Amino acid sequence: PIKWLVLTNLGDKLLALSDKTLCRRAYGGKNWAESNIRVWLNNDFYRVAFNDSEKNFVELSDRKNSDGPISWMKIEHMKKRIAENITKDKIFLLSSSEVECYLGYVLADKKQIDDDWLLSTSFSSENRVYCVQYSGARLGFGSTIISFKTFSNTICGIRPAFWLKY
Numbered sequence: 001p002i003k004w005l006v007l008t009n010l011g012d013k014l015l016a017l018s019d020k021t022l023c024r025r026a027y028g029g030k031n032w033a034e035s036n037i038r039v040w041l042n043n044d045f046y047r048v049a050f051n052d053s054e055k056n057f058v059e060l061s062d063r064k065n066s067d068g069p070i071s072w073m074k075i076e077h078m079k080k081r082i083a084e085n086i087t088k089d090k091i092f093l094l095s096s097s098e099v100e101c102y103l104g105y106v107l108a109d110k111k112q113i114d115d116d117w118l119l120s121t122s123f124s125s126e127n128r129v130y131c132v133q134y135s136g137a138r139l140g141f142g143s144t145i146i147s148f149k150t151f152s153n154t155i156c157g158i159r160p161a162f163w164l165k166y
Contacts, residue, residue, distance in 0.1 A: 002049060007102040007161075013059060014164045015102070017094065021115040021157030027129045032065040032120040033087050041091040041160055049091075049160070059163040063087045065095075065120060091160050096121040096130045098161075117157035131156050 004016040028036025050058060065085040094102075096119050119130040 007098075012165060014166070015098075015161065016164050017102075017161045018159045021117050021159055023158050024115075024155045025118075025158050026155050027118055027122075030127060031085065031122045032063070032093075033085055035122075037093065037118065037158065038087070038089065038120075041093070041158075042089055045160060046091050057164050057166065058090045059165045060088050060090055061092075061163045063089050063092055063095075063120070065122075091162050093118055093120040093159070094161050095119060099132060115157035117159045 002022065003019040005019050007015040007017055025037055025040065029038075032038055046055075046058070063086065065087060099119060117132050119132065121130040123129070
């Protein structure tokens, strides 16, 4: 069975993340909405990881999918891209902001990371995706251990997440 960590409790639902990487796969796409990993998580993984009873507690959630730094875009275009980039997912990868918010203190201790693992946040203009990096490289403004990986050919650890309704 998969062990899940509860990252936060929002009244009637919990955000759960697998306690370790479950497999290694490529992201497979320019952004989360079109990625192969999203399709795999919400189909094959979901069918195998949860029995029929457990599936009743997995919430279909709206995911706002950011695309890394986009300062080069005009504001009107940016608003359109954000509106178009909302997905509905049962199973997902955490975004870089969710990792910063819920796991930043844990990731500061590199011993807590068992493998590199993919995040849903992409940087599609450069065909890259964010990941948590085992090597402990620190990037960002006082941030945790988040780095870039190329999606097309990089296989990385997968730590699925989901909202559990109760």
